[in-house]
Amino acid sequence: MATITAPRQSRRKVSAKRGIRPEDLLRLHFVATPRISPDGRHVILVKKHVGRKNEYVTNLWMVSRTGPEGSEAWGSPRQFTNGGKDTQPRWSPDGRRLAFVGARTEGHPQVFVIDVHGGEAIPLTTLPEGSIGTFAWSPDGRMLGVSFREQDPEWTSKAKEHRKDKGLSDPPRVLDHHWYRLDGDGYFNGQRYRLLVVDTETGEHRTVYAKDTLGFFTFDFSPDSRQLVVSSNTERRAGLKAWNDDLLRVNVASGKVSKIPNLPRGPKDSVKWSPDGAWIAYAGREGDDGVYSTENLELWVCDPVRGKARCLTGNEDYCLMATPISDSAEVSFNPVFEWGHDSKRVYVQIGWQGELHLASVRPTGGSITFHTHAVRSHAFGNVSADGRTAALSVGSPTMLDEVHVADLSQDDATTTALTDFNGEVLAEFDLARPSSHWVKTADGTSVHTWVLLPRGFNKNKRGRRYPAVLEIHGGPHAQYGVGFFFEFQLLAAAGYAVFFSNPRGSKGYGRDHCHAIRGSWGGADWVDIQAVTGFMKAHPSVDPKRMGVMGGSYGGYMTNWVIGHTNDFAGAITDRCVSNLVSMFGSSDFLEPPDMYWPGNSWDRPEARWESSPIKYFGTVKTPTLIIHSEGDLRCNIEQAEQVFSILKLRNIPTRLVRYPRSTSHGFSRGGPPDLRVHRLGQILSWWKKYLQ
Helix, strand or coil, rough: CCCCCCCCCCCCCCHHHHHHHCHHHHHHHHHEEEEECCCCEEEEEEEEEECCCCCCEEEEEEEECCCCCCCCCECCCCCCCCCCCEEEEEEECCCCEEEEEEEECCCCCCEEEEECCCCCCCCCCCCCEEEEEEEEEEECCEEEEEEEEEEEEHHHHHHHHHHHHCCCCCCCCCCCCCEECCCCEEECCCCEEEEEEEECCCCCCEECCCCCCCCEEEECCCCCCEEEEEEECCCCCCCCCCCCCCEEECCCCCCEEECCCCCEEEEEEEEEECCCCCEEEEECCCCCCCCCCCCCCCEEEEECCEEEEEEEHHHHHHHCCCCCCCCCCCCCCCEEEEEEECCEEEEEEEEEECCEEEEEEECCCCCCCCCCCCCCEEEEEEEECCCEEEEEEEECCCCEEEEEEECCCCCCEEEEEEEEEEEHHHCCCCCCCCEEEEEEECCCCCEEEEEECCCCCCCCCCCEEEEEEEEECCCCCCCCCCCCCHHHHHHHHHHCCCEEEEECCCCCCCHHHHHCCCCCCEEECHHHHHHHHHHHHHHEEEEEEEEEEEECHHHHHHHHHCCCCCCCEECCCCCCCCCCHHHHHHCCCCCCCCCCCCCCCCCCCCCHHHHCCCEEEHHHCCCCEEEEEEECCCCCCCCHHHHHHHHCCCCCCCCEEEEEECCCCCHHHHHHHHHHHHHHHHHHHHHHHHHHH
């Protein structure tokens, strides 16, 4: 088992602890993107907090070794940039410079470069108004590959100001392609990301690839910096054929494109060229699904010239998209992996049964080696050039993510905490620790379930029963886990027992567990939710007459389904929900091809979608329901909430609709404006106080 050393900063003792309140969200610090320098002596990270003007402030911070070379001592974190909107730090191959994306001017993010010893960050690029996706250094340090999407000319800041001066209306969006919007990204119309090469001395840039239909490509440099490998879908109707990815070799100098042959049909994502040039690794699978699927996303390698790909993780039941979700950390379902320095291992992040771990596998195949084992979330950053040290962000139910390093000299890694940004704040709170359980369903399935008992719970007070809340996660192909969840702790602090689980449909429990609800929501997942509900009712600390159910996205869907099928709950909260799968088609940012995930279609063969639509069963709903939705939600359009609100009002069921403005999106609960996030939490507590206390 891995060992974990205590953080260097000791947490201060306080005389009396209290429960978390909604406004405490504004005091927390959030870390992301830890990257260790090639020489293993520095770790750079992004730290985010709420500023004085209700804005998120993101700057780069650094932790460095304090002793001579080879010393294991680490110093205290220090702020490294002060731009306020600085993200995506990446070390130069020689470790002397850092490049990062800074948005010092609204709508004009640029790549900046700064010396490792500090000083002034210098803007490297002078890109027009637009959006930077990702970027990477070439191994020789002379170039950056940058994915960039220019703003539609009619929607630039200059164009908007011109219309304002002239009193003109905003222009219509004339659209010829279905891919014109993305939740959290907004409306980009016909604009697409293209791949630029940027000179790291002059900042001059040129386009080397711009043929991806949707702009979803990934890329990496060859070890000699002369080529790029690009995973790309150039299919005219790529949104409906998301599996049709190719791997392409692009000559950096000439732009000539060569397709890598002999690759299986299926999606290909997050390409990485091995340091010795012998292999290209990618995340993929065989079949006609896109990257997001009920099927496992696996790790593959291929020859850069001949192709002939083979799967490295196919003998195991792991999915590279099985990331536990939280409201207190950046949520990304992108696969995360990196080659070791000698090309003899690929280090990969794997989510399993609510935990997140660092593992590795050899490119020749064989078993997967897990390097972390503690019941925590270990989000992988990168590995030092000598392969001895990895940068991670590590969290637990009572600890927000903090930056750690892992010693990889042995398979079982020892991890050391480098930061403790939240220790002093969290020490004020009486935090609940979850207990883990496996609940048997009517058909014999085991459902992983956690219980947070209320603040101040005392096992010696026999007979005391509390109101309880069942939380249901979104996705549906996501998973709850062992990271810090502010909302759960808030409910426990307010006196509620909190139950959360990973029913069928969840990632992290194997392909079959996830695949069980494909094309049939409200089936196997409902069987599992009923079993968890029964577990709640029978729990000795729960008052079965004071139970509530809530969830967001698919969790909102399942909340709607629950209240249409049972009166076990005294109240419900449905957040950014799905209610009508027929009208959901076409009102969401992603299109679902007919006869793929769902049988039939939504126009002349809607039966499967309608059978699984919660509003079909709303004629029996009696549960008082709070509805929360964002007007700017492009994933689950607000019309889904409006249908719920209208039906419940017509049926005289106690209900409230809280509509958040167009400036918020589907991910509002974990990344929306701070004041509105606090407001949302207040609405939740108010509703439960009314119907459960």
